[in-house]
Amino acid sequence: MSISRAQRQRIAAIAKGRWHEPLFLLEGRRAVRDALAADVVTELWLRTDLDPEVADGLRADARAAGVGVGEGSVSDFQRLGGTVSPQGVLALVRDTSRDLAEVAALPGLLLWLDGLQDPGNVGAVVRVAVAFGASGLLVSSGGAHPLGLKALRSSAGLALRLPCARAEANEISAALGARAVYVLERDGEDVFAVGAVPSDLTLVVGSEGGGPGEAAHAAATRRIGIPIEPGVDSLNAAVAAGIVVAALRHAGRPRS
Numbered sequence: 001m002s003i004s005r006a007q008r009q010r011i012a013a014i015a016k017g018r019w020h021e022p023l024f025l026l027e028g029r030r031a032v033r034d035a036l037a038a039d040v041v042t043e044l045w046l047r048t049d050l051d052p053e054v055a056d057g058l059r060a061d062a063r064a065a066g067v068g069v070g071e072g073s074v075s076d077f078q079r080l081g082g083t084v085s086p087q088g089v090l091a092l093v094r095d096t097s098r099d100l101a102e103v104a105a106l107p108g109l110l111l112w113l114d115g116l117q118d119p120g121n122v123g124a125v126v127r128v129a130v131a132f133g134a135s136g137l138l139v140s141s142g143g144a145h146p147l148g149l150k151a152l153r154s155s156a157g158l159a160l161r162l163p164c165a166r167a168e169a170n171e172i173s174a175a176l177g178a179r180a181v182y183v184l185e186r187d188g189e190d191v192f193a194v195g196a197v198p199s200d201l202t203l204v205v206g207s208e209g210g211g212p213g214e215a216a217h218a219a220a221t222r223r224i225g226i227p228i229e230p231g232v233d234s235l236n237a238a239v240a241a242g243i244v245v246a247a248l249r250h251a252g253r254p255r256s
Contacts, residue, residue, distance in 0.1 A: 003072035015149045022095035024147040031157025032091045036061040040093045047088030103165040104175035108135035114216045115207035119144040123154020124238030136163040169215035181219045188225030191247045
C-alpha cells in the first residue's frame with residue numbers, strides 16, 4: 001500500500017504538531033524497533049527499497065505488537081521532503097506523557113527543562129537523562145516538546161522511555177513540594193565542589209539564552225554552575241547538563 005497524498009499530509013501535520021490526535025512521528029530502525037517493543041506504535045511505514053532482512057524483522061516485530069504495516073515507494077518518501085530522514089522507516093507513536101504529580105513524585109534524579117527551545121538540545125538532554133539513570137523529565141510549557149520530531153530524532157527515541165510531564169513552570173514548582181531543586185546557572189556554585197547531594201533531586205536546565213525562569217529560581221534550594229574560562233559566555237545546554245549530571249552522580253557516591 002503506497003502512502004497516499006492524504007496520508008502524507010497527515011504525517012506532515014503530525015510532524016509539525018498540528019494534528020488533532022496526540023500522535024508523534026518516529027524515524028529510524030532501532031528507535032522504531034524499541035518503540036514496537038514498548039507497545040507505543042500505532043502505524044508503521046517501510047520504504048519499498050529497504051533491506052529485505054531489516055524489513056522482515058520489523059514486520060515480525062509489528063505483527064507481534066498488533067501493528068499494521070504500510071509501504072511507501074522512494075518517491076512517496078521523497079514527497080515528504082524534510083519531514084523524514086532517508087532511513088526508510090517511519091512510525092506513528094502515542095503520546096507517552098504522564099501526569100505531573102506522578103512524575104514529580106518519582107524518587108531519584110529528575111531533570112526540569114525550563115524554557116529550552118531548541119529541539120535538538122532537548123533530545124540531547126533526554127539522552128543524558130537516560131544515560132545517567134534519571135527517573136523522569138519535567139518540561140515547562142512553551143519549551144520544545146521532547147516527543148516532537150526533531151527532539152525525538154535527537155534522542156534516538158529515548159524520550160519514549162523516560163517518564164515525562166509537561167506543565168506551566170509554576171505548576172511544576174508547586175508539584176515538587178519540599179524536594180531539593182538545583183538550578184544550573186552561569187554564576188552558580190562550582191558543581192565540582194558541592195559535596196554530597198540529596199538522593200531525591202531535581203536539576204533545572206534553563207533556556208539557551210535567558211536561563212531558568214522566575215518559578216524555577218523561586219523553587220531553587222541551591223544554584224550551581226560549571227567553572228569555565230573567561231571569555232566563554234556559556235556552554236550548550238545539553239553539554240552543560242551532561243557535565244553537571246555526571247558531576248552530581250559522582251558526588252552522590254559513597255567515598256571509600
